[in-house]
Amino acid sequence: MHNKLANWLIKFPNLFIFSILFFEIGTILLIFQIQLISQLIDNVIFINQSFDLLTKPILLIMVLIFFRGLFNFFGEVLTKKIAQKIKSLFRRKLTDNLFQNKTINKIHSGNLVTIFFDRVEAIEDYYTLFLPQVVLSILIPVSVLFFVFPLDLLSGFVFILTAPLIPFFMFLIGKFSEKRNKKQWQSLSKMSIFFLDSIRGIKTLLAYNQHENHLGRIKKANDDYLQKSMSVLKITFLSALVLELLSTLSIAVVAVEIGLRLLYFKISFEQAFFILLIAPEFYLPLRNLGLRFHAAMNGVEAYKEIDSFIIKKEFYESLKLVNFPTKLVQSVNVENLTIRYPDHESPIINDFTFCFEIGKHYALVGENGSGKSTFFRVLLRFLNPTGGKISIDGININQIKLNDYYSKISWLPQSTAIFSGSILENLLIASPNYDFNNLQKILKIVELKDFIENLPNNYQTEIQEFGKTISSGQRQRIGLARLLMRNSSILLCDEPTSYLDPISEQLISKVLDENREDKIQLTIAHRIHTIRNADSIFFFQKDKSITNGTFDDLISKNIDFEQFIKFYYGEKFND
Numbered sequence: 154m155h156n157k158l159a160n161w162l163i164k165f166p167n168l169f170i171f172s173i174l175f176f177e178i179g180t181i182l183l184i185f186q187i188q189l190i191s192q193l194i195d196n197v198i199f200i201n202q203s204f205d206l207l208t209k210p211i212l213l214i215m216v217l218i219f220f221r222g223l224f225n226f227f228g229e230v231l232t233k234k235i236a237q238k239i240k241s242l243f244r245r246k247l248t249d250n251l252f253q254n255k256t257i258n259k260i261h262s263g264n265l266v267t268i269f270f271d272r273v274e275a276i277e278d279y280y281t282l283f284l285p286q287v288v289l290s291i292l293i294p295v296s297v298l299f300f301v302f303p304l305d306l307l308s309g310f311v312f313i314l315t316a317p318l319i320p321f322f323m324f325l326i327g328k329f330s331e332k333r334n335k336k337q338w339q340s341l342s343k344m345s346i347f348f349l350d351s352i353r354g355i356k357t358l359l360a361y362n363q364h365e366n367h368l369g370r371i372k373k374a375n376d377d378y379l380q381k382s383m384s385v386l387k388i389t390f391l392s393a394l395v396l397e398l399l400s401t402l403s404i405a406v407v408a409v410e411i412g413l414r415l416l417y418f419k420i421s422f423e424q425a426f427f428i429l430l431i432a433p434e435f436y437l438p439l440r441n442l443g444l445r446f447h448a449a450m451n452g453v454e455a456y457k458e459i460d461s462f463i464i465k466k467e468f469y470e471s472l473k474l475v476n477f478p479t480k481l482v483q484s485v486n487v488e489n490l491t492i493r494y495p496d497h498e499s500p501i502i503n504d505f506t507f508c509f510e511i512g513k514h515y516a517l518v519g520e521n522g523s524g525k526s527t528f529f530r531v532l533l534r535f536l537n538p539t540g541g542k543i544s545i546d547g548i549n550i551n552q553i554k555l556n557d558y559y560s561k562i563s564w565l566p567q568s569t570a571i572f573s574g575s576i577l578e579n580l581l582i583a584s585p586n587y588d589f590n591n592l593q594k595i596l597k598i599v600e601l602k603d604f605i606e607n608l609p610n611n612y613q614t615e616i617q618e619f620g621k622t623i624s625s626g627q628r629q630r631i632g633l634a635r636l637l638m639r640n641s642s643i644l645l646c647d648e649p650t651s652y653l654d655p656i657s658e659q660l661i662s663k664v665l666d667e668n669r670e671d672k673i674q675l676t677i678a679h680r681i682h683t684i685r686n687a688d689s690i691f692f693f694q695k696d697k698s699i700t701n702g703t704f705d706d707l708i709s710k711n712i713d714f715e716q717f718i719k720f721y722y723g724e725k726f727n728d
Contacts, residue, residue: 158279158456161239168235173288175228180293182221183434184300189214191427199422228285236280240273243459247273272459279453282445290320290438297435301428305420308407308428312435315403319396319439400436407432477557481671482545482642485509485532491540492527500539501527505699507691509673511642514666514686516678519693520717525677528693529645532675534558545643563641565649569632571620576605576631577612583635595637599630600660626657633661637668644669646676648683662686681722692717 162169193210294316302309351371411428414420486508493500501524509515517525530536531543534550543550550558571579580596581587596602604627608614620628629649636644644665650658662683665674678684684704691701692714700711707714 158276158453159284161242162235162280162284164242165235165238168231168238169284172228172231172235172285173292175224175231176285176289177292177296179221179224179228180289180296180434182217182224184296184431186214186217186221187430187434188300188427189217191423191430194426195421195423229281232281232285236277239280240277243273243276247459272456276456276459278445279456283442286438286442286445290442293438294435297431301431301435304424305411305428307410307414311403311407311410312432315406316436316439318399318403319436320442396440400433400440403436404432477545477548477553477561481511482561482673483511484546485643485673486544486547487541488544489541490528490531490538490543492524492531492536493539499696501695502693503698504541506541507701509675511673512670513688514669514674514676516676516684516687516690517693518678518684518690518714518717520695523693523695524699525693526647529647529675529677532643532645533562533564560639561641562643562645563636563639565632565636565644565646567647567649567651568625569620569628569635569649571616571618571623571628571631573616573618575610575613575615576608579616579631580634580638583638587638592634592638595634598637598664599633601627601630601634626653629653629657629661633664637664642672644672644674646674648677648679650683651679681718684718 189210193207193214197207294312298309298312301312351367408429411420411425415422415425488506490502490505491500492502505528517528519525527536531538532550534555545553545558545561572582580592593602596605605612605614616622620631623631632649646665650661653661658680666686676683676687678687678690684690687704689701690704690707691699692707692711693699694713697713700707700714702710708718709715
């Protein structure tokens with residue numbers, strides 16, 4: 154039994170205790186049912202009771218069967234409920250760690266999907282099948298022995314001597330299958346990553362006519378997983394055969410010793426028949442434990458991966474979390490910030506220090522891979538700095554509770570995320586309880602109000618995922634409306650006007666400028682007019698320090714910046 158996995162039951166002790174209690178009551182009812190059946194058969198064969206006298210015990214047996222099924226049903230419902238609660242708990246913790254764990258940047262998204270769904274689902278059988286069976290494999294045989302020993306001492310000792318054989322062989326088989334089980338899970342992870350990459354790159358494969366070759370690689374990955382799965386199934390079926398054989402031989406030993414004594418009248422027929430009927434029920438929990446051991450192995454292997462993500466997480470800093478005041482942010486201080494990726498010799502950002510002030514617009518400029526997006530990841534707390542820190546009004550951002558911190562930040566990307574649903578639902582993502590009258594004022598500012606109200610269903614008009622049924626300009630205006638609804642102090646923009654027509658571009662730039670008075674705006678800039686109009690520009694270069702200044706200062710004093718502008722924008726910057 155995996156101790157860490159079993160310890161999660163501590164959170165729901167009552168549910169587990171009641172589930173075991175229901176199963177145990179079902180077992181006691183089964184024992185009484187077998188007693189009644191043995192008495193009934195004995196009365197029919199040896200006492201020749203009339204059918205009228207048999208009606209009551211038959212009805213009683215039927216009642217016992219009904220209640221036994223009812224208690225077993227309730228026991229299974231409770232174990233399912235435990236599994237659902239623990240799975241929900243795991244997924245919540247995984248989601249929390251998604252934002253607090255810096256190793257998230259090293260985990261492939263395909264592996265994340267596998268962890269969130271396949272790994273967590275694999276744990277269900279551990280709680281619904283294996284753990285209850287571990288307890289029942291002790292309680293049920295003890296309950297049976299409690300009834301058998303007063304009837305027949307020899308049969309009781311036979312039960313005790315033969316019972317340990319089943320868990321012993323189960324342990325041997327489990328040790329043998331553990332490595333193969335681990336290989337199967339590793340193969341599944343690799344295949345999940347490979348399939349997700351294949352789906353993402355399907356357009357490229359078709360464009361370069363590589364789909365036939367790639368199908369061969371997919372088949373190879375599938376065959377590898379199939380081979381490892383079949384090796385695990387082979388052991389599973391072999392172990393089932395061994396456990397069935399052991400339990401059958403044990404029952405045969407009991408049957409032989411009972412039959413010989415019954416032949417010489419050293420035991421009554423009713424006692425012998427009861428012990429013979431109860432023998433399979435004595436070994437059944439142990440046999441089921443062996444069969445469900447493989448489900449437990451899957452759960453344990455799945456949990457090891459979840460555990461490495463939940464428990465062995467690398468937090469930004471082990472600091473005491475604090476609530477951030479509701480007041481507006483006045484400044485963002487970056488002190489000696491250094492960020493180094495494990496596979497890079499030199500830091501991507503090195504010893505960067507600056508104070509971002511309220512009411513100003515800062516542009517982040519540089520080639521791809523120079524560190525602009527990395528800086529944003531640190532600001533969003535998706536990445537832990539190697540050295541230095543970022544503070545908001547003197548408080549380290551890693552000390553601020555996530556909900557408080559994210560309430561201070563708004564994000565406007567190049568392409569706003571649109572989900573399948575109504576326009577109103579897509580707007581209220583920013584603030585579910587936002588006042589509708591204020592929302593209409595914001596929509597008027599971003600010039601969406603008339604457009605929405607002229608639609609057939611107004612605000613309830615359905616739009617497709619990714620905003621396929623609306624223009625890119627309208628999609629970005631929805632993103633801009635969300636940003637205004639949040640009314641955050643820090644605005645992070647990834648050149649939101651990149652793919653827009655001149656009218657939409659001018660509108661978004663104008664709205665951002667007009668609403669920046671009490672905010673700090675940082676933009677990863679690609680457009681020349683965004684760069685020129687920024688209050689301060691940060692020029693990111695690979696393997697070099699970040700330089701900053703106004704456009705005129707940098708163009709006249711920094712030759713690297715001048716060459717960068719000329720290369721990307723030609724001579725237009727002089728216009």
